[in-house]
Amino acid sequence: MDSHGTQNCQLAVSLGAAVARAHELLPQNRPKNAASEAPHSTERLPAMSQLGIRDKRAIAVSRVGFLFNEILASGQLKLSNLPQELKAESLQSELVTKDDATAVHTRLFELFGSQNQDLLAAYQIGGSLYRASRDCGSIREVRDSFRKDRLYVIGTWLEQVSIEVPEYCAKAVDVSLHNWARALEPVADDESVERWSRALRRQSDLWLTLLSGDRPLLAISDSEAYVETLRSVSRRHASIASMAIRALWLELIILTAIVAGLVSVTVYLDVSRVVNWATIVAATSGYGVALWQLVRRFSRDAVVKIEQRLWRDHFAEHAGNMITDKLVADRLDLSVDR
Numbered sequence: 001m002d003s004h005g006t007q008n009c010q011l012a013v014s015l016g017a018a019v020a021r022a023h024e025l026l027p028q029n030r031p032k033n034a035a036s037e038a039p040h041s042t043e044r045l046p047a048m049s050q051l052g053i054r055d056k057r058a059i060a061v062s063r064v065g066f067l068f069n070e071i072l073a074s075g076q077l078k079l080s081n082l083p084q085e086l087k088a089e090s091l092q093s094e095l096v097t098k099d100d101a102t103a104v105h106t107r108l109f110e111l112f113g114s115q116n117q118d119l120l121a122a123y124q125i126g127g128s129l130y131r132a133s134r135d136c137g138s139i140r141e142v143r144d145s146f147r148k149d150r151l152y153v154i155g156t157w158l159e160q161v162s163i164e165v166p167e168y169c170a171k172a173v174d175v176s177l178h179n180w181a182r183a184l185e186p187v188a189d190d191e192s193v194e195r196w197s198r199a200l201r202r203q204s205d206l207w208l209t210l211l212s213g214d215r216p217l218l219a220i221s222d223s224e225a226y227v228e229t230l231r232s233v234s235r236r237h238a239s240i241a242s243m244a245i246r247a248l249w250l251e252l253i254i255l256t257a258i259v260a261g262l263v264s265v266t267v268y269l270d271v272s273r274v275v276n277w278a279t280i281v282a283a284t285s286g287y288g289v290a291l292w293q294l295v296r297r298f299s300r301d302a303v304v305k306i307e308q309r310l311w312r313d314h315f316a317e318h319a320g321n322m323i324t325d326k327l328v329a330d331r332l333d334l335s336v337d338r
Helices: 003-024 053-073 088-097 101-115 117-132 139-144 148-160 169-184 194-211 223-269 274-323 326-332
Strands: none
Touching: 003 053, 003 101, 003 117, 003 194, 101 117, 117 148, 117 194, 139 169, 139 194, 148 169, 169 194, 169 274, 169 326, 194 274, 194 326
């Protein structure tokens, strides 16, 4: 996928979260015991958290239209037969006048699903990660957000878009998701949910900003992540080197046998021509040395590729531990400096 595709996948993550947020702010989806909307003071400008539900909803609806327009502007989707109800203005109107986020979600689902599976996966990731942190009224509901089947599905989507979202982010988020699942297993159902709910909201926001590219992972990473990764790769390097040496010795034995065989055949066929025999031995030995150098080069390249893969995997694992909320990190004793 080109640069437009990469940017669109990141926008689709944000769009999935935006549609989920617009759905959450619709009047019929508000909890019955939700606090009534109180007008903010006009003496100073309010913070985002101080805005009323209507204002928050208007912002969410506008964001849905903006993000969808950005995806359409890239020209990656075929718009020749785009129905009127899939115009950005129509989507916003549907959210405002009909209070129907489900219809908007379904239309986007159908559009991405019919034209671009990566965009569909990214869109679903955004919605799933946003919804995971909302309406968790009990520990059981929080734990339910991290069921094995859900993690498997989200992990599949993350793997699908891993090269379209910022580097390391998909794997890091997947590691963090599994950290949450492990931390929640021993938590009693009667434990207070408020602390876990707040932590999950913070965590969800961080996952989304990383996958959407709004916050670079490398800006969060500190020297500790690199040091731990270097230690892990160094420990594995010894085993890789020993395996490579064993493989090279095996190749050397095979090559030696080939050279010896060629020499033996030459001697058997014409024992009397010593000069010819010596020439052939020299040529065969030179061939063996050249072949040995070729094997060494390819083996070295293979070791380098393995080390690069190890570095990516280990760094993503440490980054996933590092972005995991402190509440979970402390429960699992992830030993990450914060």
